[in-house]
Amino acid sequence: MNTFLQVTIDGILNGMIYALVASGLSLTWGVMDVINFAHGEFLMAAMYLTYWLAFYGGVDPLVAWVAAGLFGFMLGWLVFRLVVVHCLDKTPMAALLATFGLSMMLKNGCLYLFSPNYRVLSGTWLEGKKIIAGSLVIPLPQLVTSIFALLMVSALYLLLRKTRLGWAIQATSMDREAAELMGIDTRWILTLVFALSGACVGVAGGLMPMYLAVHPEVGSLFSLIAFLIVAMGGFGSMIGAFFAALLIGLVESYAGFYAAPVLKYVAVFSLYLVVVQWRPKGLFGW
């Protein structure tokens, strides 16, 4: 029973982080129908930023996440203004291919600059710290990252549902022309959404080097899982993405422990196949 609880906790912790990465993707995909293939590379870039800030500047990730979040925000803003804006109102393939190219550039740029080495941060404030309750062990770096993720996702959700800016974002996603007629500068809204999406992965990437090695390929798996979560949760549904992320975190954890670690992604992707068979538009899709 205790093992089960432990495996469940691990799954939830992971699921929260997936939720944050996926909510950024859900924003751009759901609001502007742009598939940002470079989403995972935004995460990777933010992780490198934190890593180097800690390595050279001695800044702990618990502080550096602010910089990483801002970096993600600015990266999103720039990428929208320089790349994505030219793809709007064209075939969906345009944005997909453009951001795919961008992801290649970022990945190979980091490979060239930083080598493919796995870089692990040591000496962070929370390193090795854990909460022990009976036979349960909760590692603090993961717990703190998950709590941050939960806070970010909740803040994003409240922003979308309870504020005028959030309604304007939703309106832009539902009917861009009608939104313009309300006096909403939809181009600015779309830029902001892309920047917010970048900020989500920025914060995630800012904290994750506390317990995860940084390397040029680190974004790929997260990005793949984020795509899966958004599709499984239902496009544009933040709630859907959140529950799908938790579900995937749990399934990954259970399969990894009770079956075999090599099977955890087999289980995750099989689950996805089952869900879309049963609900093609995702769990919370329209």
Next chain:
Amino acid sequence: MTNNETGRKIILSVKDVLAGYDQVPVLFGVSIDVSQGELIAIVGSNGAGKSTLMRVIAGLMKPSGGVVEFLDRDVTNIPAHKKVPLGISYVPEGRRLFPKLTVCENLELGAYVENERSEISRRLEEVFSLFPILKDRAGQTAETMSGGEQQMCAIARGMMSKPKLLMIDEVSLGLMPSMVEKVLDALVQINRGGTTIIIVEQMVQEALEIAHRGYVVQTGKIVLSGKSQVLLDSEEVRRAYMGM
């Protein structure tokens, strides 16, 4: 500028506007003038270019020629979202409410350019007194309402920016006759409150009956214009649009 006939201030002046979609011209030099406080009907059959004209005025489309002046200012190339603060509000064809947002959220977005909270509440009260049904529906999503209620909501949303000029496209589309009458009555009431209104209609008689003046659009040109009563009595209008 003032209009010679009415002696009132002209607030909207459209001169020789040319416009079209992807090489297909729709408007061939359209000119209209609208004075402060008027209720204008723009009528004509489907595909005549009425909505295109509205889209040009609202800023959703750039004309390929001609000028649009609003309150003595050239607004021809100003995009739609910057025209709202100037006082132009356009309720597009098909209502275009935000389906997954509540009635209240839709209305709030109508006042997006207003930042004063108390002013927004005051306007909400105003549109609720005009369309009491919306108050009962405030918390439900726009898509769950009937066609007539949606049209009221769309007009109310258009009023929330407190426009100087309210343009309403195909107000009668998909509504049952009793509802059309109700909605048109509301427009007359809004107009009496001082808001200048342009309605675009295929239901020629109903529209001209409530308007002060009208323009008849045919294949991208104004073919007739004048006082509503004159248009209603004219042989051409009766034959072409009322089947008489």
